[in-house]
Amino acid sequence: MIDKLVDLITAAERILVFTGAGISTASGIPDYRGPQGVWKTRTPVFYDEFMTSVDRRRDYWQQKMEDAEEWGAAEPNEVHRALVRLERVDKIEMVVTQNVDGLHAAAGTSREKLVEIHGTNREIECQTCRERSAPEPHFATFRETGDPPLCHCGGYLKPATISFGQNLRADEMARAFDAADRCDLAMALGSTLTVNPAASVPLYATERGTPYVIVNRGETAHDRLRTVTLRIDGDVGAIVPGAIERALAA
Ligand SMILES: [Zn+2]
The missing domain is CATH 3.40.50.1220 (TPP-binding domain)
Known part of the structure; x- marks a missing residue:
């Protein structure tokens, strides 16, 4: 074969x-669908929640930061x-x-x-102007302030992965x-x-x-x-x- x-x-x-x-x-x-899959232990943040709730944006950034700490250096x-x-x-x-x-x-x-x-976790994308940037500075800001980062245009920044409910x-x-x-x-x-x-x-x-x-x-x-x-x-x-x-x- x-x-x-x-x-x-x-x-x-x-x-x-x-x-x-x-x-x-x-x-x-890790394989998300495997027995250790994080989707079994976390409440996923849907895209419309991310776009409408600062608390859910904070949850999302918190999850992504934990992921990055766990396997961002892969x-x-x-x-x-x-x-x-x-x-x-x-x-x-x-x-x-x-x-x-x-x-x-x-x-x-x-x-x-x-x-x-x-999409990809290795880039951050602005949900308004679509500009992409490297994740590390935004994670640093989030770690410091606890506030979900914003783009210089005022748009919401988000890791460039496709979320649940996102086209x-x-x-x-x-x-x-x-x-x-x-x-x-x-x-x-x-x-x-x-x-x-x-x-x-x-x-x-x-x-x-x-x-x-x-x-x-x-x-x-x-x-x-x-x-x-x-x-x-x-x-x-x-x-x-x-x-x-x-x-x-x-
Ligand atoms: Zn922007």
Whole structure:
């Protein structure tokens, strides 16, 4: 099966890579849906609450600060780095990720080749003027004052992740689907493919008959589709970087 994966990567020229939580666990980022998932112990702040209540904005910033203290220093792992190597030899059409840890960007995947469907925790975005900035100064202000930070324009600052009840960005979704339309191989890595519309991106590629590879430890929602070319059950970090190395050496 690994040989087949190597062959598919070798033959491909425009790969759509779709990634989920399973590629970041090796960097120490917990899988939200796992048994330790924070969503089980916290009351999520919905987007309309964030926009209308200073108390909920404070709750949100408090949660994000705790997250940042816990795993903000996480570093990219071999999977993120192997995808950068594929980009350098011009084999990447797009990396589309569900992860909000920013590790693809941190590893060196370029902005033009990256769609962070659910946003990123590594940037802060003003909800009025959309300007983005680095998180650390805002966390420092919040830690000092306990007040949710404001933009110089007066708008509410918020980590650039998509919150519950917040719409996905239509322009980013369009970039993902355009890439799905152009790719000649779709690879879903470390995702259970259960969260839509994100998981519909690789599916869209397969509608044109594009080969579709799924590597994930445990079941995925796409396992029984006839359009799946290759399904490998196992740890992405143990399988994919080695396969990419072999394909690049071929
Ligand atoms: Zn602003």
